[in-house]
Amino acid sequence: MNTIECIKTRRSIRKFLPDPIPQKTIEMLIGVAAWAPSWKNTQTTRYIALTGNEKNAIAEIALGGNNRSITENAPLLIALCSEKHISGCNPDGSYRDRFGTHWESFDSGIACQTLCLAAHDLGIGTVIMGIYDPQKAHEYLKLPESIQVSALIAAGIPAENPDPRPRKDVSELLTFFHE
Numbered sequence: 001m002n003t004i005e006c007i008k009t010r011r012s013i014r015k016f017l018p019d020p021i022p023q024k025t026i027e028m029l030i031g032v033a034a035w036a037p038s039w040k041n042t043q044t045t046r047y048i049a050l051t052g053n054e055k056n057a058i059a060e061i062a063l064g065g066n067n068r069s070i071t072e073n074a075p076l077l078i079a080l081c082s083e084k085h086i087s088g089c090n091p092d093g094s095y096r097d098r099f100g101t102h103w104e105s106f107d108s109g110i111a112c113q114t115l116c117l118a119a120h121d122l123g124i125g126t127v128i129m130g131i132y133d134p135q136k137a138h139e140y141l142k143l144p145e146s147i148q149v150s151a152l153i154a155a156g157i158p159a160e161n162p163d164p165r166p167r168k169d170v171s172e173l174l175t176f177f178h179e
């Protein structure tokens with residue numbers, strides 16, 4: 001699969017086969033995500049893999065509704081975390097400018113999509129979940145204050161083949177600026 005095909009055929013997957021994702025495959029995925037660009041190559045994204053009881057426990061504690069059942073049904077949950085006060089920051093940890101936390105979120109987003117595309121290339125479906133209780137997820141994972149949970153990603157072999165969600169036309173997205 002070439003890159004453009006990979007980007008265009010990825011879908012958010014919310015139904016999975018029960019087959020576990022081998023540890024070696026998870027390590028490979030993170031090894032690919034590590035190639036995501038980041039602010040001054042600071043590489044502040046961290047990944048915590050949860051399976052079995054731990055995955056179901058965080059689902060019960062920090063997720064509700066559809067996201068909880070997606071996670072319970074998935075063989076793997078990845079908590080995509082980021083080290084705070086590094087990306088977009090001065091050496092003393094203060095934010096460089098009014099962009100504030102923008103760049104640390106930006107780096108996490110790039111890493112997140114890199115991981116999802118790599119997974120798709122390997123036949124693994126993912127869904128990025130932004131609706132969860134970040135405080136409860138942080139507490140359950142026993143993370144220090146310096147690390148935040150940026151997103152939760154459920155993953156597994158797809159048990160569905162959803163139609164593509166509509167995308168806006170390029171004419172709506174793109175303008176050419178001329179003075």
Ligand SMILES: Cc1cc2nc3c(=O)[nH]c(=O)nc-3n(C[C@H](O)[C@H](O)[C@H](O)COP(=O)(O)O)c2cc1C
Pocket residue numbers: 010011012013014066067127128129130131132164165
């Ligand atoms: C930041 C972010 C948060 C999202 N949160 C959720 C979520 O909590 N639950 C869910 O089922 N999907 C979630 N999604 C998936 C989107 O609904 C999905 O990407 C969008 O509808 C486009 O569909 P596609 O990914 O299949 O192209 C999220 C996606 C992003 C990028």
